[in-house]
Amino acid sequence: MHATFPLGRPAGIRVGAHWSVLLIMALLAELLAQSLLPEAAPGQPAFVYWATGIAGAVVFLASLLAHELGHALVARHRGLAVDRITLWLLGGSTELPGEPPDPRTSFAVAVAGPLASLLAGGGFLGLGLLLPTAVPAVVIVTLTWLGWTNLVLAVFNLLPGSPLDGGRILQAVVWQRTADKRRAQAVAARSGNVLGLVLAGIGLVELLWFGSFAGVWLVGIGWFLGFSARAELATGPAREVLGRLRLSEVMTPHPETAPGWFTVRAFAEQAATRRFRTYPVVSFDGRPVGIVSLAALARVPAQARASTRVEDVCVKPPRCLVTGPDVPLTAILGRLGDRPGQDLALVVEDGALVGVVSPDDIARTLELAVLATDARPRVP
Ligand SMILES: [Zn+2]
Structure with missing residues (x-):
């Protein structure tokens, strides 16, 4: 949302x-x-x-x-x-x-x-x-x-099914009893799926049998519950792995940077021999300034490229995401995207750029997490 x-x-x-x-x-x-x-x-x-x-x-x-x-x-x-x-x-x-x-x-x-x-x-x-x-x-x-x-x-x-609070309570109780968090999550999610079906069923009966319009709400809520529960069941094992990861384990370290003091024309020549479309921008003394994409540089009018510096074009915080290496990956999930300035997160430690996280880094980590948890998600 x-x-x-x-x-x-x-x-x-x-x-x-x-x-x-x-x-x-x-x-x-x-x-x-x-x-x-x-x-x-x-x-x-x-x-x-x-x-x-x-x-x-x-x-x-x-x-x-x-x-x-x-x-x-x-x-x-x-x-x-x-x-x-x-x-x-x-x-x-x-x-x-x-x-x-x-x-x-x-x-x-x-x-x-x-x-x-x-x-x-x-x-x-x-x-x-x-x-x-x-x-x-x-x-x-x-x-x-x-x-x-x-x-x-x-x-x-x-009511005892994820993602409702009762589902979280059920999950905590099973987790406490079995000391197996993943199993507890699966139990609560399955229960949520059943609960969603039952609620949607009651809603349908209310709507069709008794002509009560309140049934539409129940069908909607039941559908949402079942949908969320199945999503949890499918992503549970991967999410558990992701929950333990820090950005330092996900990021691309020592990224190629764009010198902020270069003119757009000078950097364009440099970028022609490189492999990336978006770069972290650093100042002359090495501090991270923001991020810049080739698309943003291309929008600078041709006659202005010799006099405009990369620093003046780049997207700066807070519009670009700056974070630390010890931050959990889950904290930035869903915050990187296609909007300008959000194609990379800068990972900064003691004022110096130590790495970047791209949607590609996250996708790669997700896929590796799924590969590592050999249990394929089961949907009842
Ligand atoms: Zn609640």
Whole structure:
């Protein structure tokens, strides 16, 4: 999910939302304003229902965030790096670049989210019960709805199949019992695949037999669950190998560089005898400056090539990725691509360029990892 807009940095953790969150917010606000609130607390003007409905949808989004912050804060407390939180159509996801080192950590991180939802659910229900009767009925109804929705969210996430939290919990328990992480991952992923099929099946029955449109949601969620579980099953063994790799083991060391102080014309002559299309650019004193591609150099007008320096054309940080040799490979997976400035990551140690990582380096490492794990991924 790349098309996200930032929502701030609570507790120093980057939070973003995918545009599909707006859809779910609009649906929830409409559900509250058009049917739940008018039925449970009749006799109010429409703007009261809409204002309360929109407020309810916003608070629901905040409680989704609380669920993800539960995961993120426990992960950070246990010493794991937390990349960011993304909210989207089917809830949220917390990106952890590293893998939990032991089953206890894995269990604690997984259980923290549903626990946050349970607490939020209990809190909203309690508030709805304890508020004085002078409080408008629409507020009480919204609080009760928020309470039950959070409880349902907690229970749903505890279903025992990957990629749900319950799947991670199941995985941690099997890992603890068998001391075999890969087997535990496979058990949780298979369970997630079955769970996805069952949910999609129930959704279909609901839709076709009872004509209930809510079935579409279940089919969608079930399909997504099964799809993610099968993807985990297929990539699990390779991912485990990748999770242990540092960039120093993946990168191309001592890469060929482009001298930043050269003119475009002078470097073009040099590049004619070389084999690469993208180069790390270094300054006269050897410091890495950015990266430059032949395509970017070719865009410099011919009459300007004798007076333009490579340094002036190259893509500099933060648009180009600069990282360290001890960073896990998983931290930059998915961040290298075809966009200008992202065809190479510069690996820098003590201010000096020690290597580069290209999508090719990553693909090669992935293929070697799959070759090394002789077990072919099985899909039930
Ligand atoms: Zn969760």
